[in-house]
Amino acid sequence: MAEGNAAEAISIEEHERVRRDLSDATEQFTATSEVLSALGRHASDPDRVLGTILESARRLCRAQAAALYLLDGDVYRLSRVVGLSDEFVEHVKRHPVAQDRTSLVGRVGLDRRTQQIVDVLADPDYRRRDIQRIAGFRTTMSSPMMLDDAVVGLLSVYRDAVQPFDDRSMTLLGAFASQAAIAVHNVNLVQALEARSAELAHKVGQLEALGEVGEAVSSSLDLDDVLPAIVMNAVRLSDTDGGSIMEYDESQQIFSVRSAYGTAPHVLERLRRTRIALDSTLVGRATIEARPLVVPDLAGVPRDPHLQCLYDDGWRSVVAVPMLRESRIVGVLVVRRKTTGSFAQDTLDLLQSFAAQSALAIHNARLFRELEMKRAELEVASQHKSEFLASMSHELRTPLNAVIGFSEVLLEQMFGEINERQEEYLRDIWSSGKHLLELLNEILDLSKVEAGKMEMELSTFSIRGALEYGISLVRKRASLHHIELRLEVDPDLDTLEADELRFKQVVLNLLTNAVKFTPDGGSVAVRATKEAAELMVAVTDTGIGVRPEDHERIFESFHQGGRGPPKEEGTGLGLTLSRRIVELLDGRLWLKSEVGEGSTFAFAIPLRSARAEWDAHPTDVARQPTGLPLVLLIEDDRPSLDLFSAYLEGVDLEVAVAHDGEEGLDSVRRLKPAAVVLDIRLPRIDGWDVLRTLKADPATSKVPVVVVSIVDERAKGIALGAAEYLVKPIGRDDLLRALERVRVLDPAPVHKKGVGMDKAP
Amino acid sequence: MGQRILVVEDNAMNLKLLRDVLQFSGYDVAEARSGEEGVELAGRRKPDLILMDLQLPGIDGVEALRLLRANPATRAVPVVAVTAFAMKQDRNRALLAGFDGYVEKPISVRALPSQVKSFLRPEKSS
Numbered sequence: 001m002a003e004g005n006a007a008e009a010i011s012i013e014e015h016e017r018v019r020r021d022l023s024d025a026t027e028q029f030t031a032t033s034e035v036l037s038a039l040g041r042h043a044s045d046p047d048r049v050l051g052t053i054l055e056s057a058r059r060l061c062r063a064q065a066a067a068l069y070l071l072d073g074d075v076y077r078l079s080r081v082v083g084l085s086d087e088f089v090e091h092v093k094r095h096p097v098a099q100d101r102t103s104l105v106g107r108v109g110l111d112r113r114t115q116q117i118v119d120v121l122a123d124p125d126y127r128r129r130d131i132q133r134i135a136g137f138r139t140t141m142s143s144p145m146m147l148d149d150a151v152v153g154l155l156s157v158y159r160d161a162v163q164p165f166d167d168r169s170m171t172l173l174g175a176f177a178s179q180a181a182i183a184v185h186n187v188n189l190v191q192a193l194e195a196r197s198a199e200l201a202h203k204v205g206q207l208e209a210l211g212e213v214g215e216a217v218s219s220s221l222d223l224d225d226v227l228p229a230i231v232m233n234a235v236r237l238s239d240t241d242g243g244s245i246m247e248y249d250e251s252q253q254i255f256s257v258r259s260a261y262g263t264a265p266h267v268l269e270r271l272r273r274t275r276i277a278l279d280s281t282l283v284g285r286a287t288i289e290a291r292p293l294v295v296p297d298l299a300g301v302p303r304d305p306h307l308q309c310l311y312d313d314g315w316r317s318v319v320a321v322p323m324l325r326e327s328r329i330v331g332v333l334v335v336r337r338k339t340t341g342s343f344a345q346d347t348l349d350l351l352q353s354f355a356a357q358s359a360l361a362i363h364n365a366r367l368f369r370e371l372e373m374k375r376a377e378l379e380v381a382s383q384h385k386s387e388f389l390a391s392m393s394h395e396l397r398t399p400l401n402a403v404i405g406f407s408e409v410l411l412e413q414m415f416g417e418i419n420e421r422q423e424e425y426l427r428d429i430w431s432s433g434k435h436l437l438e439l440l441n442e443i444l445d446l447s448k449v450e451a452g453k454m455e456m457e458l459s460t461f462s463i464r465g466a467l468e469y470g471i472s473l474v475r476k477r478a479s480l481h482h483i484e485l486r487l488e489v490d491p492d493l494d495t496l497e498a499d500e501l502r503f504k505q506v507v508l509n510l511l512t513n514a515v516k517f518t519p520d521g522g523s524v525a526v527r528a529t530k531e532a533a534e535l536m537v538a539v540t541d542t543g544i545g546v547r548p549e550d551h552e553r554i555f556e557s558f559h560q561g562g563r564g565p566p567k568e569e570g571t572g573l574g575l576t577l578s579r580r581i582v583e584l585l586d587g588r589l590w591l592k593s594e595v596g597e598g599s600t601f602a603f604a605i606p607l608r609s610a611r612a613e614w615d616a617h618p619t620d621v622a623r624q625p626t627g628l629p630l631v632l633l634i635e636d637d638r639p640s641l642d643l644f645s646a647y648l649e650g651v652d653l654e655v656a657v658a659h660d661g662e663e664g665l666d667s668v669r670r671l672k673p674a675a676v677v678l679d680i681r682l683p684r685i686d687g688w689d690v691l692r693t694l695k696a697d698p699a700t701s702k703v704p705v706v707v708v709s710i711v712d713e714r715a716k717g718i719a720l721g722a723a724e725y726l727v728k729p730i731g732r733d734d735l736l737r738a739l740e741r742v743r744v745l746d747p748a749p750v751h752k753k754g755v756g757m758d759k760a761p
Numbered sequence: 762m763g764q765r766i767l768v769v770e771d772n773a774m775n776l777k778l779l780r781d782v783l784q785f786s787g788y789d790v791a792e793a794r795s796g797e798e799g800v801e802l803a804g805r806r807k808p809d810l811i812l813m814d815l816q817l818p819g820i821d822g823v824e825a826l827r828l829l830r831a832n833p834a835t836r837a838v839p840v841v842a843v844t845a846f847a848m849k850q851d852r853n854r855a856l857l858a859g860f861d862g863y864v865e866k867p868i869s870v871r872a873l874p875s876q877v878k879s880f881l882r883p884e885k886s887s
Contacts, residue, residue, distance in 0.1 A: 394845070401867035402772075405870055409870055410871075412870055412871060692859070713862075716862060719856050720856050
């Protein structure tokens with residue numbers, strides 16, 4: 001039984017041990033799960049996690065107190081405690097624990113393993129009696145908190161009595177220390193993360209503001225838009241209370257406030273009145289030294305007038321940031337607070353970005369202002385140039401006309417015979433004079449084009465006629481050099497609506513050039529073709545051609561480059577002028593040429609000018625009840641009248657008649673005809689006066705007039721505004737064609753394809 | 762003596778040139794250096810044709826023409842404007858103002874006599 005009792009006793013003892021073990025294990029399990037759950041629940045709140053760990057360690061190691069130390073530089077500082085007095089905390093804060101063997105914490109940190117001192121009073125190496133005295137412990141155990149092979153802190157437990165910690169407690173403390181290390185790591189991570197996101201948020205805010213300012217700077221040249229945006233953002237982001245941008249006046253060497261934010265109107269008024277000079281002011285010094293200057297406390301420094309003004313309004317700290325552009329002073333950006341204090345470096349950096357933006361804005365605005373002034377000056381100068389050229393050309397032309405005229409008088413031998421040599425020289429004088437005159441006219445034309453004063457006078461004229469006119473003027477020169485002249489006109493082409501004089505000028509210029517640069521025995525061909533709604537005229541010569549690099553250059557004034565020596569001098573302006581005229585006629589002029597292959601100068605212009613004001617049926621022309629256009633015949637001669645009436649019979653027209661000029665004028669005003677057929681020799685008021693009167697009156701000036709006369713004074717008629725000029729006797733076709741051309745009659749079927757009048761826009 | 766032509770021109774050179782050419786062609790030439798002088802001379806000398814520069818000191822060619830037409834003694838005399846070639850608007854202005862025609866400057870020595878002839882009233886030449 002004794003055996004049985006013993007066995008039973010052992011069994012009881014054993015049972016007791018098992019029970020204790022079980023309870024410990026349960027407790028340990030509970031604590032661990034508490035820690036784990038705290039870790040899980042409060043991962044984002046490492047403070048609570050550490051508190052749980054510390055409390056669990058104290059309880060499970062059956063200690064009266066516990067403390068967590070963290071490595072800070074080369075000492076261990078108390079992070080948190082349980083069961084220890086404020087006095088202890090205060091003391092250790094003042095006297096942190098060194099990394100040496102004079103304390104358990106120091107030793108564990110060095111040895112990197114859990115250790116205990118069973119009785120600190122009995123340990124000869126233990127030197128932190130100060131701590132021991134305040135806390136009153138005797139046995140202490142400490143475990144290192146390791147992260148990535150480095151000690152980041154220690155977890156210590158304290159017992160008031162001498163009572164060694166068993167192995168299980170040591171293991172347990174080690175486990176808690178590991179958990180604490182992870183928690184501390186988490187704390188660091190979270191803190192780093194928070195710091196980083198705060199920094200990011202700050203940066204995003206700065207970028208947003210800078211972006212806003214940048215946008216304002218680039219979208220507006222108006223400083224009144226840009227500068228307020230800059231000051232406002234600068235103040236907002238530098239966390240200050242107000243600010244201003246001052247512009248520097250180089251001539252007076254003073255700064256003046258351009259824009260302000262967070263500044264009371266009366267203060268702004270005072271600031272504007274204050275003379276802020278470059279020397280002897282904070283803002284001046286900042287620009288001279290080219291760096292931001294900070295005054296953390298305005299009370300403690302000598303104040304310049306600007307600072308005094310701020311100080312009087314209650315401002316206490318200020319930063320002046322220079323605005324420089326290519327090392328020239330543009331102005332200064334000032335931000336200020338109502339409180340004293342310094343400014344962080346990144347605030348200063350930020351303000352410098354704003355200052356740079358402001359400098360750019362002011363620079364741009366100044367540039368723009370200068371450009372505007374330059375442009376206005378240039379405009380005036382160009383105007384003067386044009387006027388000068390116009391009057392100079394006129395002044396030069398008069399004596400030149402005398403030179404030409406008197407050489408002609410002598411050449412005509414009006415005052416006696418001249419010998420051969422004299423005649424040769426007179427011809428030289430005459431042709432030089434003519435050349436000079438041509439040059440003057442072209443200079444005058446070009447200056448008119450450049451001044452935008454060349455006006456196109458539109459009329460409808462025969463394309464073939466205008467081209468033949470040009471050819472007739474160079475025929476003599478061409479035959480002198482045995483140059484063959486050819487003209488081909490597309491049968492589809494009939495009339496052109498443009499400035500007749502200018503059109504002829506361009507054709508003549510191209511022809512003159514072609515003849516000039518074609519060697520003797522060559523040929524010059526003019527081809528007119530219809531390309532869609534355009535007339536294309538090409539003048540092709542058999543000259544030596546133009547080098548590709550000169551294709552554009554020869555259109556510049558005074559360039560004859562690359563066409564070889566001309567047979568005679570040109571003005572060097574003809575091509576420039578021709579191109580400009582063609583452009584004024586809404587067309588284009590170009591060159592196609594290869595060296596050795598001759599050249600083709602061609603231009604294309606619309607067959608009907610988009611600028612034409614009068615149309616086939618002007619809106620102020622009343623349609624007749626029949627819906628047909630009305631033609632008014634003004635003619636006193638009975639037989640002629642009968643003839644015209646007969647011609648118009650069976651044609652889709654209404655016809656009215658007036659028998660003299662006075663009646664004619666009255667009828668035009670009353671009937672608003674689509675066209676007038678006008679005789680010149682009329683009783684009372686003659687045809688010329690009728691024409692003049694009609695053209696001078698806006699109400700009738702657009703009615704096309706077909707003049708019929710026994711005298712061929714076509715030039716006069718056209719100059720007075722006649723649309724057509726017919727010389728009697730007139731055939732039926734002559735009259736109908738003329739009426740077709742002024743568009744009161746649709747073209748006869750055979751001509752339908754002709755001019756494309758019905759397809760006009 | 763041939764028909765009489767009055768030349769109104771302020772430029773001495775141009776005046777001389779016109780006079781030489783017209784005299785050479787057999788005309789009797791009267792000269793005036795201003796619009797006022799021209800109008801006065803036209804009343805006294807009864808020319809068959811007047812050549813009138815448009816740009817004149819004092820009253821210009823258009824105004825001179827108006828005065829000539831206002832005077833019964835000179836109303837019927839054809840008046841021809843002398844206009845600069847490059848000034849197309851001058852030419853149109855002249856015709857609109859009521860000149861009987863125009864000759865262009867620079868005048869063509871060879872063509873002037875026939876141009877002038879075409880403006881003279883045919884009944885007088887016969």
